[in-house]
Amino acid sequence: MITVLAGGVGAAKFLQGLAAIRPPNEIHVIVNTGDDAQFHGLYVCPDIDTILYTLAGLGDPERGWGICNDTFHCQEALRRLGEAAWFQLGDQDLATHLYRTRLLREGANLAEATEALRQQMSRRVHHPLPHLIPMTNDPAPTRVRTSAEWLSFQEYFVKLRQEPEVLEVDLSSAARLQNGPAPGVIESILTADAVVVAPSNPLISIGPILAVPGVREALRTTRARIGAISPIIGGKALKGPADRMMASLGFGSTAAAVAELYRDFVDVFVMDQQDAALRPEVESKGMQAIVTQTVMTSAGSKEQLARTMLGALRDDLR
Numbered sequence: 001m002i003t004v005l006a007g008g009v010g011a012a013k014f015l016q017g018l019a020a021i022r023p024p025n026e027i028h029v030i031v032n033t034g035d036d037a038q039f040h041g042l043y044v045c046p047d048i049d050t051i052l053y054t055l056a057g058l059g060d061p062e063r064g065w066g067i068c069n070d071t072f073h074c075q076e077a078l079r080r081l082g083e084a085a086w087f088q089l090g091d092q093d094l095a096t097h098l099y100r101t102r103l104l105r106e107g108a109n110l111a112e113a114t115e116a117l118r119q120q121m122s123r124r125v126h127h128p129l130p131h132l133i134p135m136t137n138d139p140a141p142t143r144v145r146t147s148a149e150w151l152s153f154q155e156y157f158v159k160l161r162q163e164p165e166v167l168e169v170d171l172s173s174a175a176r177l178q179n180g181p182a183p184g185v186i187e188s189i190l191t192a193d194a195v196v197v198a199p200s201n202p203l204i205s206i207g208p209i210l211a212v213p214g215v216r217e218a219l220r221t222t223r224a225r226i227g228a229i230s231p232i233i234g235g236k237a238l239k240g241p242a243d244r245m246m247a248s249l250g251f252g253s254t255a256a257a258v259a260e261l262y263r264d265f266v267d268v269f270v271m272d273q274q275d276a277a278l279r280p281e282v283e284s285k286g287m288q289a290i291v292t293q294t295v296m297t298s299a300g301s302k303e304q305l306a307r308t309m310l311g312a313l314r315d316d317l318r
């Protein structure tokens with residue numbers, strides 16, 4: 001079994017490669033829910049949905065969110081009613097949120113609602129999707145303090161387009177959960193043959209998962225070898241604010257700075273060819289450094305990255 005810690009877009013691309021080389025039912029994905037929010041009374045889980053849509057081949061690779069060729073008639077109608085409509089919700093995407101919200105209102109927890117969506121989506125595309133486990137069933141909203149004010153995650157990320165400088169990230173909701181991690185989170189780390197931290201934003205996608213009680217401890221104690229892939233390439237994020245956030249929060253925006261954040265549990269750190277010069281710095285943290293092509297632009301490059309990562313963790317998984 002392979003367990004992956006995941007945010008949205010970068011993780012979804014890596015998981016496509018992984019699911020192409022390993023049986024999907026052997027893959028468990030622990031997903032960040034710090035970005036989750038309610039809009040128009042509906043419960044929206046951006047990272048879970050990006051992963052589901054991408055693995056089902058329904059996602060929009062250009063935008064990185066929502067369903068390809070979706071329409072926005074409902075959104076337009078809401079706007080005409082005077083509703084705030086800065087968070088874009090396509091018509092087919094809305095069906096996902098309606099379905100999830102109904103299940104939650106009827107008493108399902110988030111893990112059960114996610115599993116129901118995974119099964120429906122698998123049926124629709126005629127192939128099984130990997131298991132998705134939300135990091136927790138409890139609400140765990142991430143908040144960010146910007147140069148202007150404290151904001152909810154989606155106000156910062158979508159409404160203000162990540163423009164304000166981030167001065168603080170508040171993960172206290174993830175750290176103080178009523179019911180702790182979702183069932184399966186800790187077990188899937190402790191019993192895995194290999195664990196991978198996907199190329200996702202270390203502060204706002206992986207950070208919330210690491211803040212969930214017991215997760216970091218499980219990563220430190222599992223017998224599985226753990227690998228991480230740098231989302232920072234040549235000092236830059238391919239998309240999103242990871243590089244600017246790493247800098248404004250004082251970590252520095254390099255692949256080596258990402259390795260430092262995972263220093264206490266990662267065995268193998270995979271970084272891009274452009275960062276070959278950082279190899280000694282990463283190795284000095286007690287990790288094996290692998291320098292390879294990490295930009296995933298095609299099915300082949302996704303598979304190759306998954307193969308390199310697994311091979312470095314366990315020869316028989318390659």
Ligand code: GDP
Pocket residue numbers: 007008009010011012013047050064199200201205206229230231232233236237238239240242243294295296297
């Ligand atoms: P979000 O929640 O949708 O913003 O997505 P993620 O948490 O998955 O993270 C976005 C991060 O993924 C950015 O820092 C990107 O640099 C990184 N990323 C996206 N695509 C790739 C890729 O092909 N290769 C690598 N190495 N990183 C990527």
